[in-house]
Amino acid sequence: MKLPKSAYTDPPWRMHEIDEGFTVEDVWALPTPGGPDDFPRLLRMMSGGDTSDNPSWIARTLFAIRWKLGEWFGWDSPEAKVGSRVATLRDRLPADLRDGPAGPEFDKLPFSSVFLTKDEFAAEMSNKTCHAVMHLTWVPDGSGGYHSQMAVLVKPNGRLGALYMAAILPFRHILVYPPLLKGIDEEWANQANNLPPRSRPRWRLRSRPV
Template sequence: MRLPSTAHTSRPWRIHEIAHDFHLEDVWALPTPGGPDDLHHLVRQITNGAGDGVSSPVYRALFAIRWKLGALLGWDKAGSGVGARVRTLRDRLPADLREAPRGDDPRSVPFTSLYQLHDEWAAELANRTVHAVMHIGWVPDGAGGYRGRMAVLVKPNGAFGAVYMACIKPFRYVGVYPALFRAMGRTWQANAHERTVA
């Protein structure tokens, strides 16, 4: 479920001090009910391939088109990423976050972990279109439990990046996020036993 921006901005997340010059693009409630200490399970699920279980042909087609266009137009070349076109946000981390665990680095998505705390995890990516942060927060659900919340923060690369983000917005809302979150919820439920014994 999409949430208002205040669902992210009103909370005292550490990412606010790191990515203060990024635009908050989206905030979503994730279908991941759990206990107060379950964020690390969600991070592991995401970094081990959050999109692997997505069966939607629309989702798969959109990503196939995106990666093909990226290859043809050079959007994802090595020189366009973090540490090349843009400096990593790890350079902005205060000492306590630099010393904190980073969490698992994603294996099947193009993000690099920044830091992981008890209730939040952040990872970044960059290409020729955008520098982006995926922020996962772990919040009370109002019913005695907790669940994940995802915020996407972006810094488009000039006018081209801004146009690109505007063009892909309807595809994200219709073809990407719904399919991704359904698959995420199925995987989360299928792994419930691991959380209760961990």
């Protein structure tokens, strides 16, 4: 479910200490009902994601086209990544977060972890179009349980980045996020029911220890 941007801007998240220059693109409530200690399980699941296994063939095709365009135009070249085109957000962290854990490694997605707390996690990626952050939080649901929220923050790279983000907006909302959320819902439920791998949907979020 899409949430208002205030779901990110209003709570006192630590991310606010380093998000200067970024805009909130989207905020989503993820279908991950759980208890107070389930945040690490969510991070293991999310860090194993792979766009090639999206349950929607349309979304898989769009991602494949995006990676091919990036290859042709050099959008995803090493010099466009975090640490080259832009400095890592870890350089902005206050001392207590800098000395703490960064978070999990990502198996396939082009993200690197920035910081991790008991209920908040941020990962960043950069290419020639933008510098982006995936911000995950573990929040009470109002009925004694918890679920995750995901905010997407972006800092477009000049006119190219602004045009690119505007162009992909309808595709993300209509063709990418709905199957993404469905896949998360199915995998989370399968994990909770301890189903064997063969019973899981085609799009599996592989696990890696946090």
